[in-house]
Amino acid sequence: MLPPLHEQPVPFITLPNWVKAATACGFNIEPIFARLGIQTDLLHLEEATISPPLLGQVMEACVAASRAQHFPFMLGETFAFDYLPDIGTFLATSPTLRDALRVFDWVRELINPMIDFRLHEEGETAALVLVGERAVTGQDRYFIESIFASVTKFGRMLAGDLERFARLRFRYSAPPYAACYASYFRVPVFFDQPVNALELPRHHLDTPLEGGFPKLHEQAERRIAQRLAQMPRRTGIVAAIEAAYEENPQLLGRGIEAVARHLGLHPRTLQRRLRQEGESFGTLLDRVRYRMALRDLQRPDLSLETISERLGFSDRRSFTRAFTRWAGVSPSSFRNRR
Secondary structure (H helix, E strand, O other): OOOOHHHOOEEOOOHHHHHHHHHHOOOOOHHHHHHHOOOOOHHHHHHOEEOHHHHHHHHHHHHHHOOOOOHHHHHHHOOOOOOOHHHHHHHHOOOOHHHHOOHHHHHHHHOOOOOOEEEEEEOOEEEEEEOOOOOOOHHHHHHHHHHHHHHHHHHHHHOOOHHHHOEEEOOOOOOOOOHHHHHHHOOOEEOOOOOEEEEEEHHHHHOOOOOOOHHHHHHHHHHHHHHHHHOOOOOHHHHHHHHHHHHOHHHHHOHHHHHHHHHOOOHHHHHHHHHHOOOOHHHHHHHHHHHHHHHHOOOOOOOHHHHHHHOOOOOHHHHHHHHHHHHOOOHHHHHHHO
């Protein structure tokens, strides 16, 4: 049986970021990792996971150990897409803030499924809202602080005058160190609000940014799509479906009913579980097919017709259309480049 969603392991690709933040805060994080049993293997970092409860223990220990700065702020401030450079390139070359916000879809996929932002637009105001309705604990507050520290950091990178027009809202009451918020964020901050959000005038979403670089932007997006396709999920219902496809490729062309039956679930239950993980069946199926196609195209013994059949397409033409949509080139062109 799968563990509850809030206890399922999440990727820990940000491990080096925690080390950098600890150094900035004047302490060595190694004893904390050792005491809590955190594995530190940079050679297999993309496979590293950690349970949210354990991650919360790490956060509390780091806050207690910090001597120079407030650790959650430094965790957000020092964050960089070190192991996901294409996302950093996509962000830096975005033509508008609205386009840059697509990064949060990939953050949810590759870094932490609980970092779930939604853009709300009403009247002249736009709000980047961190989804969440449960009561905010002390641990939650630390993570929310670090997330918005990163959001404002990258916001300033893209739009240097962020302080002139943005404001922050937090669902929790002002903490004892609330004065640090004003000096760190340098924007108006409000507590006891309905949502956790960064607000800005709506027209700023579509104001052209100085760093716009269309060619690099498109190339970065293509590379991110390939990376997503090549990285199977390891937790939750999404991981269960991907594993089912890997073990039983014949399911690829049979629809959601066949997959649900294979997993012992009702189709509506399967769809609901997917929504809880921020996924749709069609998007998941495309990603699995794309990953398998990239793998199969490296095998010269497999014809395009054979690959089409293996992936559950009705014919080679349907496969070619789908692959071209995913990769920006046809399967034959992709194979010839290698």
